[in-house]
Amino acid sequence: MAYDKFNILKSTAVPLPLENVDTDQIIPARFLKAIERKGFGDNLFRDWRYNSDNTVKESFVLNNPIYKGEILVGGKNFGSGSSREHAAWAVYDYGFRCVVSSFFADIFRNNCLNVGVLPVQVSDGFSDKIFNAIYKDANTEIEINLPNQSIAILSTGEQEFFEINSYKKENMLNGFDDIDYLQNIKGDIEAFANGLLL
Amino acid sequence: MSKTLFDKVWDSHVVKKIDGGPDVFFIDRHFIHEVTSPVAFLGLKSRGLGVLYPERTFATADHNTPTINQHLPVEDPLSANQLKALEDNSNEYGISHWGLGHHKNGIVHVVGPENGITFPGATIVCGDSHTSTHGAFGAIAFGIGTSEVEMVLSTQCIMQPKPKKMRINVNGELGKGVTPKDVALYTISQLSTSGATGYFVEYAGDVFENMTMEGRMTVCNLSIEMGARGGMIAPDETTFKYLKDKPLSLKGEAWDKAVTHWKTLKTDADATFDKELTFNAIDIEPMITYGTNPGMGIGISKHIPDADAVEGGSVTYKKSLDYMGYQENDVMIGKKVDYVFLGSCTNGRIEDFRAFASIVKGKKKAEGLTAWLVPGSHEVEDKIKSEGILDIITEAGFTLRQPGCSACLAMNDDKIPAGKYAVSTSNRNFEGRQGPGSRTLLASPLVAAAAAITGVVTDPRNLL
Secondary structure, eight states: OOOOOOSEEEEOEEEEOOSSOBHHHHSOGGGOOOSSSOSGGGGTTHHHHBOTTSOBOTTSGGGOTTOOSSEEEEOSSBTBSOOOTHHHHHHHHHTOOEEEESOBOHHHHHHHHHHTOEEEEOOHHHHHHHHHHHHHOTTOOEEEETTTTEEEETTTTEEEEOOOOHHHHHHHHHTOOHHHHHHHTHHHHHHHHHTOOO | OOOOHHHHHHHTTEEEEOTTSOEEEEOSEEEEOTTTSHHHHHHHHHHTOOOSOGGGEEEEOOSSOOSSOTTSOOSSHHHHHHHHHHHHHHHHHTOEEEOTTOTTOBOHHHHHHHTTOOOTTOEEEESSGGGGGGGGGTOEEEEOOHHHHHHHHHHSEEEEOOOEEEEEEEESOOOTTOOHHHHHHHHHHHHOTTTTTTEEEEEESHHHHTSOHHHHHHHHHGGGGGTOSEEEOOOOHHHHHHHTTOTTSOOHHHHHHHHHHHTTOSOOTTOOOSEEEEEEGGGOOOEEEOSSSTTOEEETTSBOOOGGGSSSOHHHHHHHHHHHTOOTTOBSTTOBOOEEEEOHHHHOSHHHHHHHHHHHTTSOOOTTOEEEEOOSBHHHHHHHHHTTHHHHHHHTTOOBOOSSSGGGTTOSSOOOOTTOEEEESSSOOOTTTTSTTOEEEEBOHHHHHHHHHHSBOOOGGGTO
8 A cells, every 4th residue: 555755754752661562552453343444543552542431541641732743752672462554554544654662573663664654763772862852842853864764853963873674765765565566576476486386 | 505494495485686675575375364354455456456376375264253153143243344355355356265154264373284275395474473373384484464465465475574593492301281382481481572573483402393283383373472573393204294184285296295395494404593592391380471461471380570680671560560460579379360261373273172171171160260262273173072072171161162263362252351360372461452451361271271170370280
């Protein structure tokens, strides 16, 4: 599914400094029953955002009006658990274009890249700096520069570079996805398949 | 150049390498289910694409299906809608579909191997992270997202960077009451839920060599719970014996030829891994989890660790214990259990039911406890009946449900109520995983059976 191009994103950020945030928290399984990709943002972090009677849990960060923006800053090992792409859809649909963490679970990271959410992995030290800056001033802006592969805290000028493979980077910059690429090499794929025993 | 088992299978499936990017990776077998495939088919339709090799994809309904009264229409309209979408899409594109009510229906990672769809050296994916199960056969098998399901349907390929390689050796002989589930939970507790992220694992050593295929599947299934994309075990006579004469296994000369090839699928003596870990079987006891991720496991006789003794943030650790209603230093033995769930792609196979029956035989289900015993497939269900296990569990006051994922992820009505404790043979103890507010203790079928007859966490070694 095509998504918006990603180039430079400058935004305030939402801090969620818990570790091991799993995909069942990002979107609980009971909300995976749609057969279309829409509306998943409403149920992002459903059980942390709402009580069982659907009243708002004031203490959860997404319900705190001080914190907003298109960047979600999570704790270590963000997105562990299931392969549900719905987790990445929910993050995107809620309005985040970038998730920052000092460590991502594999499948979640991969899913993000496939749906237009940029996962930015930073060092533990830089992660602490971001949290500190946001807690000091919720209006702190973070700049994600994909062409330069850099992330900066604008209030302090601190900056770090992040990794992304050049293929995925091109895709994100242009809003392409893997199917566009694979369709173009179908001949190679068919030739390969013809040589298989099973 | 020397190669690992993983290298041999991976490298033989690379259609094309991209400089500075992922490999174009060919997929031999693709499983789909009702929850993560509908949007992939929508994607195909919106792009006007077809399914390139429908004979390489297999559909089964499992995630949201009811485990009682499967002959009746599915009550939940959203679930019914997903099941219908799977059936319609399969029919439209010529994909074999084992829907609800079909005699081959069951959990995707149970029915794949038992029908011989899985084979050594294969590359296997599914929109489900526990696809790692199939690695037990020496296949590279892992979970993918829905965008990738669409890629596989339309091109039979996905784009993946080759993961790093890790070998986990467990040597020696397992003690009484120690099962493959305990080996896996022990390993995860040693590595944490992110300790193998970025790696593909090979399991080696006596313990895995001596395991049955069911046990190997349990171990490989849980690879994802330490962050690994997947885990695999070199195919051997145990593997070939399991697969021979399965409905979709090769037959005759083709079988013999395949076995000759499969015998070459092992790590060369001088091949190297990016990381290698070795554990001793003697250090492993029956395991149980006390927290809200599968890495929070301990030997059943142990105390819950102090926050200080645990790596990582104590805020996260304390939040987890609060959710569970436990304290640091609590002893797990004797903790109250309200529910027991035997089943899932982790422990829903015939051996798991045999293990459960070995403990409950001649005893009675604890009063007030609810037990859900859910076979992984109709084939498992049939064996439970033909082997006399149904009689044993019925005599002990238990009932058998119908196949499906059930309370593992509680997408159907099998939900553990808020605040209640469940000893579960499944794979994840995340907050709310088994129903909003549910509290999960992951354990083996033996530990589950011991809890089911005592109503509290009990060391199964005292009952064997």
